[in-house]
Amino acid sequence: MKIIVMKFGGTSIGTGENIRNVANIVRNSSKKGDKVVVVVSALAGVTNQLIHEAEELTKGKEGRIQEFVKELTEKHLQTIDIAIENKKLKEETKHSAKKIIEELEKILIGICYVGELTLKTKDQVLSFGERLAALIVSATLRDYNLESQYFTGKEAGIVTDSKFGEANPLMNFTTHQVIERIKPLLKKNVVPVITGFIVANQDGVLTTLGRGGSDYTATILGVALDVDEVWIWTDVDGIMTSDPKIILDAKTLTGLSYGEAAEMAIFGAKAMHPRALEPVIKKHIPVRIRNVFNPKNHGTLISEGAKVESKEVVKAIALITDVSMINIRGAGMVGAPGSYAKIFRILGKNNINVMMVSTAVSEANISIIIRNNQLERAMSTLEIALLGRDLANKITSEDDVCVIAAMGANMKGSLGVASRIFSAVAKKKINIHMIAQGSSELNISFVVKERDGPIAVSAIHEEFNLNK
Numbered sequence: 001m002k003i004i005v006m007k008f009g010g011t012s013i014g015t016g017e018n019i020r021n022v023a024n025i026v027r028n029s030s031k032k033g034d035k036v037v038v039v040v041s042a043l044a045g046v047t048n049q050l051i052h053e054a055e056e057l058t059k060g061k062e063g064r065i066q067e068f069v070k071e072l073t074e075k076h077l078q079t080i081d082i083a084i085e086n087k088k089l090k091e092e093t094k095h096s097a098k099k100i101i102e103e104l105e106k107i108l109i110g111i112c113y114v115g116e117l118t119l120k121t122k123d124q125v126l127s128f129g130e131r132l133a134a135l136i137v138s139a140t141l142r143d144y145n146l147e148s149q150y151f152t153g154k155e156a157g158i159v160t161d162s163k164f165g166e167a168n169p170l171m172n173f174t175t176h177q178v179i180e181r182i183k184p185l186l187k188k189n190v191v192p193v194i195t196g197f198i199v200a201n202q203d204g205v206l207t208t209l210g211r212g213g214s215d216y217t218a219t220i221l222g223v224a225l226d227v228d229e230v231w232i233w234t235d236v237d238g239i240m241t242s243d244p245k246i247i248l249d250a251k252t253l254t255g256l257s258y259g260e261a262a263e264m265a266i267f268g269a270k271a272m273h274p275r276a277l278e279p280v281i282k283k284h285i286p287v288r289i290r291n292v293f294n295p296k297n298h299g300t301l302i303s304e305g306a307k308v309e310s311k312e313v314v315k316a317i318a319l320i321t322d323v324s325m326i327n328i329r330g331a332g333m334v335g336a337p338g339s340y341a342k343i344f345r346i347l348g349k350n351n352i353n354v355m356m357v358s359t360a361v362s363e364a365n366i367s368i369i370i371r372n373n374q375l376e377r378a379m380s381t382l383e384i385a386l387l388g389r390d391l392a393n394k395i396t397s398e399d400d401v402c403v404i405a406a407m408g409a410n411m412k413g414s415l416g417v418a419s420r421i422f423s424a425v426a427k428k429k430i431n432i433h434m435i436a437q438g439s440s441e442l443n444i445s446f447v448v449k450e451r452d453g454p455i456a457v458s459a460i461h462e463e464f465n466l467n468k
């Protein structure tokens, strides 16, 4: 008998049929005698829709709300129709889903009238995707004759600080509460279904763990309950040498050390939340990434002893899209202490996250990579603060770029890696706009035009024989 936390991402529960597939996976494990704690994300695409809607409503378009609520209701009711066979259970679940969406509607109207979306309110809005998903998945498990009960992350006992949008778990208190609330259910063979991503601070106010945060919920619960394994179920065979949706012959990495996997998550392999491994590393709890559509495959095992079996130094390549590059030029920055600090302070104050930086020793220009959706704000604040004040005389931006990161623990101290990467890209006649290598030497990141991204990734993938 094993205790396993199983997290199902939005890609695993996009439709009613897929939710039945998930229920089947959980039932099979239960039949074997394993105790399963289920963590779910919002149905595929729902979190993005909620963000988009909330942001549009700050412009005061109340008329939109009805249409949006109608679409969201239809989507979830249709899913319930297919996922649940038992008539009574189906109707009860539909009723509960409608009640949850009514609550969301009130918050949306509020945003519309206030015309402002704080991080705290945004977390409230985002919570509805996971709340609806947990309701439906738990009911589907009951349709499969399993006993199940659903909880929000808060009800399960996860407590965080108050950093809305990107909260940090307070592990001691969380562990105490999760043991008290969830462990007794496992003893009674009840399958708890817990919302990923959404949690709460000490005052009980809703917080979220950052985009992709359901992975983090799974590992937090795994550590709190001291489980045997955490399984992250998704729609690909595991962590791969590159995004299989871009590089068709990408290979699954069967074993990764915690360090290697964290490195890949941090540098943009979307398969996992960058901080999700923090809790399990200390407790040595193995994490497995598996494919719900191919459960025979054992996926990627992330554990203390595992590591990538490869002679090559580059082991994986990530492509990060939806980013923009800002170039700041000005002779005023040369030999002027504090000029870079000023730039970063302005960006930081405006909640703009800097993903990558590169400067030349001439000090006359600095290039910065940020998320696309922050470009407008970044440009206007930088222009107001810098132009006409002797520091910078030109600020330009490009919103059609992407970042490529080549990763591998053995890159450290290994000669000629950069030249192999850049020759492979140059052979495809692709121009590189910016380069950065941190002092960890575990990755090299560079920027190319968005249209060139997949070709550049593919060229490096081939150069380092990652498809073999």
Ligand code: ADP
Binding pocket: 008, 009, 010, 011, 012, 041, 212, 233, 234, 235, 236, 238, 239, 240, 241, 242, 243, 244, 245, 268, 269, 270, 271, 272, 316, 318
């Ligand atoms: P989920 O809904 O299961 O959390 P995500 O969309 O967050 O799914 O992450 C899974 C997706 O990550 C895959 O469908 C794949 O396209 C993408 N991905 C990007 N890089 C990698 C990689 N190196 N290995 C595996 N998947 C990757």
Ligand code: ASP
Binding pocket: 009, 010, 041, 042, 047, 048, 129, 196, 197, 210, 211, 212, 213, 214, 215
């Ligand atoms: N639904 C959330 C998101 O899309 C959390 C997750 O998927 O893990 O970011």
Ligand code: MG
Binding pocket: 009, 212, 270, 271, 272, 273
């Ligand atoms: Mg994810």
